[in-house]
Amino acid sequence: MAADPDLTPGVGDLDATERLMTSLLCVHTGGAAKAALEHLRSGGKRLRAKVGLHSAACLGLPVGTARAIAAASELIHNASLIHDDIQDRSPMRRGEATLWARYGHDIAICAGDLMISAAYAALTHATLTQATGQHLGALVARLHLRVCDVVSGQSHDLAARENPVETQLEYRRIAAGKSAPLLGLPIELALIAADRADALDRAEAAAGAFAVAYQMADDIEDADTDIATGQMNIISVMARHVSLDAARVMTRALIVRDYQLACDLARSLPSGCGALMADLAEEYLRRAAPQSIPA
Amino acid sequence: MAADPDLTPGVGDLDATERLMTSLLCVHTGGAAKAALEHLRSGGKRLRAKVGLHSAACLGLPVGTARAIAAASELIHNASLIHDDIQDRSPMRRGEATLWARYGHDIAICAGDLMISAAYAALTHATLTQATGQHLGALVARLHLRVCDVVSGQSHDLAARENPVETQLEYRRIAAGKSAPLLGLPIELALIAADRADALDRAEAAAGAFAVAYQMADDIEDADTDIATGQMNIISVMARHVSLDAARVMTRALIVRDYQLACDLARSLPSGCGALMADLAEEYLRRAAPQSIPA
Secondary structure (H helix, E strand, C coil): CCCCHHHCCCHHHHHHHHHHHHHHCCHHHCHHHHHHHHHHHCCCCCHHHHHHHHHHHHCCCCHHHHHHHHHHHHHHHHHHHHHHHHHCCCCEECCEECHHHHHCHHHHHHHHHHHHHHHHHHHCCCCCCCCHHHHHHHHHHHHHHHHHHHHHHHHHHHHHHHCCCCCHHHHHHHHHHHHHHHHHHHHHHHHHHCCCHHHHHHHHHHHHHHHHHHHHHHHHHHHHHHHHHCCCCHHHHHCCCCCHHHHHHHHHHHHHHHHHHHHHHHHCCHHHCCHHHHHHHHHHHHHHCHHHCCC | CCCCHHHCCCHHHHHHHHHHHHHHCCHHHCHHHHHHHHHHHCCCCCHHHHHHHHHHHHCCCCHHHHHHHHHHHHHHHHHHHHHHHHHCCCCEECCEECHHHHHCHHHHHHHHHHHHHHHHHHHCCCCCCCCHHHHHHHHHHHHHHHHHHHHHHHHHHHHHHHCCCCCHHHHHHHHHHHHHHHHHHHHHHHHHHCCCHHHHHHHHHHHHHHHHHHHHHHHHHHHHHHHHHCCCCHHHHHCCCCCHHHHHHHHHHHHHHHHHHHHHHHHCCHHHCCHHHHHHHHHHHHHHCHHHCCC
8 A cells, every 4th residue: 555654545535535535425305316325335345435535635635625526426336237237137236136136127227327426426525726717627527537537447347258359459448448447546646636637647557457367366366257158258268369378378478467567657646646546556466476586 | 389490409419419429428338328318319319408409509608508407408308208117117108119028128237327327428518618627517416406306206106005095285386396307307407507606596386387287288188097097196186085977077278277387487598598498488388277378
């Protein structure tokens, strides 16, 4: 985690972010809002909130802006989980029945819609400055860009169920599309609010490499099941050309390369604002390929 | 329609609004975006876009702001239609198969999500002024308030399928919740952008009365079917206490009252910005209860 303890988000900041999220769900309004709140309370690591708070603190942003960025990133991520669970027919998440499994598709659709909307409303809680008009517009535009990416990724993922993925390039596009856009989002929003749009491309590339490495590491774990059920898996893609064993070795090499790339790119971001993502990339690299780390 | 032809939105304004909506759907990104665009192209009266363009023009707003308001209102309305059609299992809309019926629930969920997001992105296209930071924040906050209302209305509507509506008050809440929030939205956004937040309450009340009258008029048409299938209908609610014939007479009186209220409130809005809604209320009143209009 971040070396400077002052830059690590405090429990107070996370609590305040949580309160902001709750207030934006207009909980008095009915079943969908209650379901959305229940989903939030069911847990989750709040990784995107922590990254947002940390990046904003590194870049010297006001605490109100930090919370707005953290809440927006976390709300849109959780909205995507709720709708993804419907689309993937996933019955369980965080050790509990998913929202659609408990309340049906209709309420789960509404709950996700509410959280997408609340993510945008969260951005208006950024502390006002002279240049806020321009900033708020740029923050909203960035959030929309990332929602477009997620919808695009999900569309390609849905299409891949019908037509098996054949190339590594296609695999990377779908794997990155599934999680990179919202993983990089909190850092990107902080960079925009801090007038450091010049570093957005690096933040995007870091999140892309991280997301692909993460998915490939996950795929190695699930390879046998995925191959049996015909799910997209990097091992099956590679095994079109080489043996299963060789596919595993090559995938491990790719995971190392991508986590290292993510780490280097994240470390290169201004004022250490990518430190949390870089630390996490190192930690996951250690887990996924322990032999790659010098003792 | 508006008496002053200069205040009636031109074809050019509507075309530009249409282009803005299309550009915000990031159409190159895949199946969901294509489906969203197909839904838009399938028609619709663009009532909310017209009301937005008209209100903005009346209030002297820049043309960019007018289009932003019109596009945001139309996008969020169409998003709600796409998700409602899934929830209501409606197979047809505008004489064509609904999006979910053509492409399945998964793509239809993504298409609606994309359009919710695009509605917020549309607001950033409001022409920048000194006070834009504050304005944009207020516009985003208002859009979120109305999304909360719609989600709440839909939640209550879903709940009403299990527990029949028993009181007129409850009926009004659900009937208003279904369409009032997005009907009033374009006028409300124009009022906020024009620094006339003092008139927001009247705009909201006008939209509420309009929406309830509209739903009751629709209910009179569908009464026999709704009563047979157990759907919510004002006639069944009234008929708990009086005969079916009396329920029809009383409902007609309520329709007249609510359309007239909507008309009066809309006419009272600043700079004639509610004229289009008032004209529409008069037109619908004429259709629903011709005997109530002096020859």
